Amino acid sequence: MSEDASSYPPIEPTNFDLILLGTGLPESVIAAAASANGKTVLHLDPNPFYGSNYTSLSLQDLSSFLISHSAPPPSPPSAPSDGHDFTLAALAARPLFSHVKISSFAPDVLGEEHSRKFNVDLCGPRVLFCADKSVDLILKSGANQYIEFKGVDASFVYSENGKLTSVPDSRAAIFKDKSLGLTEKNQLMRFFKLVQQHLDGEGGGENESGNSRISEQDLESPFVEFLNKMRLPPKIKSIILYAIAMADCDQDNVEVCEDVLKTKDGIDRLTLYNASVGRFPNALGAFLYPVYGHGELPQAFCRRAAVKGCIHVLRMPVIAILMDKCTGHYKGVRLSSGQDLFSHQLILDPSFIVQLPLTSSPPGLGSIKRKVARGICITKSSLRPETSNFLVVYPPRSLFPEQVTSIRALQIGSDLAVCPLGMFVIYFSTLCHDANQGEKLLNAAMDSLLTLPEPEHPESSTTVHSENSAEEKPTVLWKAMYIQELTMDHFESISSTPMPDGNLNYNNILLATLKLFQKMYPLEEVFPETASPENPEDDNEFSLES
Incomplete structure (x- = not known):
């Protein structure tokens, strides 16, 4: 009109x-x-x-x-x-937006007709936890009559060696995870069991199994200190902090961390994640995404x-x-x-x-002083050939030593009606103080998983092998980066x-x-x-x- x-x-x-x-x-x-x-x-x-x-x-x-x-x-x-x-x-x-940079590397592929077939989120990457308050509010309001959801297939952590490691979000997943050794699996199981016993015993000093609850002193202490006290190895600790509890800042570096996660809040986030896994029959993971x-x-x-x-x-x-x-x-x-x-x-x-x-x-x-750096990439192949919709978390320092915040990437495919068949939308975001910091973080995350073609050869498909697999990195067809204010x-x-x-x-x-x-x-x-x-x-x- x-x-x-x-x-x-x-x-x-x-x-x-x-x-x-x-x-x-x-x-x-x-x-x-x-x-x-x-x-x-x-x-x-x-x-x-x-x-x-x-x-x-x-x-x-x-x-x-x-x-x-x-x-x-x-x-x-x-x-x-x-x-x-x-x-x-x-x-x-x-x-409310600044430093907007938009590049189209394949204008023939993404012409006006194809461009109109996208439904790209301005505020991505974003998901709903299956058990979070958003879902409860949608149900209570009756808004669920007007919207459909699909489960996000998987969640991964990017490690310093360039590999994507599955997030073990359930007892079954822990046992199936080939990247974890037997000792690591036992440590993770003991930790989850301790958390569950603490939650079961909320009514008194000890739960039914006779195990003491997590002390009030520990609950008020930084979550990272509690994980160290549990003698969890760095790999497990990183998964818990950044891929399950979703901490934003480097919890090991109190000098730069502006949001130290307390143990009681970390336990609440673990509980939410655990309650989300398998809540709905057609969404076996923890996350939902709207069609x-x-x-x-x-x-x-x-x-x-x-x-x-x-x-x-x-x-x-x-x-x-x-x-x-x-x-x-x-x-x-x-x-x-x-x-x-x-x-x-x-x-x-x-x-x-x-x-x-x-x-x-x-x-x-x-x-608020901090900003959010957001990025969007369009590709014609998945980051992982066997999986269409998944989350990738980059813990602090996983890309370079000066990385002090987590970076999150979410790939969504055409089965969620956000892009044409055979294409994928990948969202990136991280907190930052200024555009230079935000762009550096996003570019590092994009470069770790994607190939940006040379401008003079937009249709080129250079094979770049990643350490994660023998497959080539997907080539970016379209890219946007921008800084969003928090106000x-x-x-x-x-x-x-x-x-x-x-x-x-x-x-x-x-x-x-x-x-x-x-x-x-x-x-x-x-x-x-x-x-x-x-x-x-x-x-x-x-x-x-x-």
């Missing part, structure tokens, strides 16, 4: 309990939850698609989105200053919101915030069409900032939702989202009527492809 906002008929009604700008996952969850509680909700988005910073797009649309959101936007159209009892605060977009990409998640919640009466309008920019002249409090919004709409509360996705200071509101929380602001009656973080799952994002909802509506329950009292988490209702 080519209509601009001025071609839309006026929105009716003009008064709402809640207006949201942006259809990202946090905004969509809040819209659905508020609608489920009988609130009148208007959901606006200046984009022609759902999902905002959580969307999945074709290659052309993704390139356009990244480029357009990586530079300061033009000044918003001036809003007339006339008003009855309110003043206007201009609303502007802010760049058609992660952009389906916000759309599913938007559909749920629409069923409950939420009004959604795309291609509708908001150019100003209406502020009460006397109190300075938020009152409503002005659309680019010139129409004024009013609501009790407003939520903005983090792409937007209020340009004039809100004198009656507390200052914004500002930006979240808050004002008294205007709240900003979180950007996609550097984690694999959505738990932290949804926790912040639900806290925001509960602050707005402290007396309301999130999705109260959709959960069955007898079985609020009916796994059979979760749609999984075979």
Whole structure:
């Protein structure tokens, strides 16, 4: 559609309990939850698609989105200053992406027709743990009616010698793993048994087997110290820390580690991983991925919101915030069409900032110093010929000595409807402080598994043998790299939702989202009527492809 906002008929009604700008996952969850509680909700988005910073797009649309959101936007159209009892605060977009680098090495293969067949995640790599809170929320909300999932086949750790080692995520996997010696298998089994005994004995000092629980002192200590105390070898320790507990920073280097994982949190993450393995019959591993990409998640919640009466309008920019002249409090919004709409509360996705200071509101929380470096590669062959969809974790120092953060790579194939048949999308991400550091980390990870053809020979297929196998490294057809900001602001009656973080799952994002909802509506329950009292988490209702 080519209509601009001025071609839309006026929105009716003009008064709402809640207006949201942006259809990202946090905004969509809040819209659905508020609608489920009988609130009148208007959901606006200046984009022609759902999902905002959580969307999945074709290659052309993704390139356009990244480029357009990586530079300061033009000044918003001036809003007339006339008003009855309110003043206007201009609303502007802010760049959340930077250092965007996009290369196509095979334009003949990835022409416009093929480009439109991709559904590439803007916030990848990302998965859902089968037993995490995201799955529970999808079930409770009823959003599972609008989305399908498929299990991720496997998970690997990249080792310093260039090999991919399977993550032993169950008792059976430990025994089958040929990369582990008998001593290592026994050590890993004893550790998992100790964790399980600790969890079973939560009611007292000793569990039923007479074994003491992990002490409070150990639970509050760094997880890496507890693993050292258990005398686990470096290889096993690395798998537990970075491929199961998903630690971001080098836990052995306290001088550079900004997020030291405590033992109690490490145990919680191990428990989540273990509970995720085999939860669903058609997903034998720990992870799920949505068919058609992660952009389906916000759309599913938007559909749920629409069923409950939420009004959604795309291609509708908001150019100003209406502020009460006397109190300075938020009152409503002005659309680019010139129409004024009013609501009790407003939520903005983090792409937007209020340009004039809100004198009656507390200052914004500002930006987190760290950023997320993200990369996307398209190939015509799998990193592992026998496996289509899998995760690779690069522990700190596995690529080069100065690597202080984990890097994660997720390969997704055409069976998940994200790319044409026979092609693969590989997502990379890592936390970083600046673009140089992020690009160095991503390039090292890409070079370890992939071949970048020479620009003057885009169709070349140079054979480069990896130490991992006798197969040649897949040749990259298309590549994108970009730096994403981590930012979240808050004002008294205007709240900003979180950007996609550097984690694999959505738990932290949804926790912040639900806290925001509960602050707005402290007396309301999130999705109260959709959960069955007898079985609020009916796994059979979760749609999984075979």
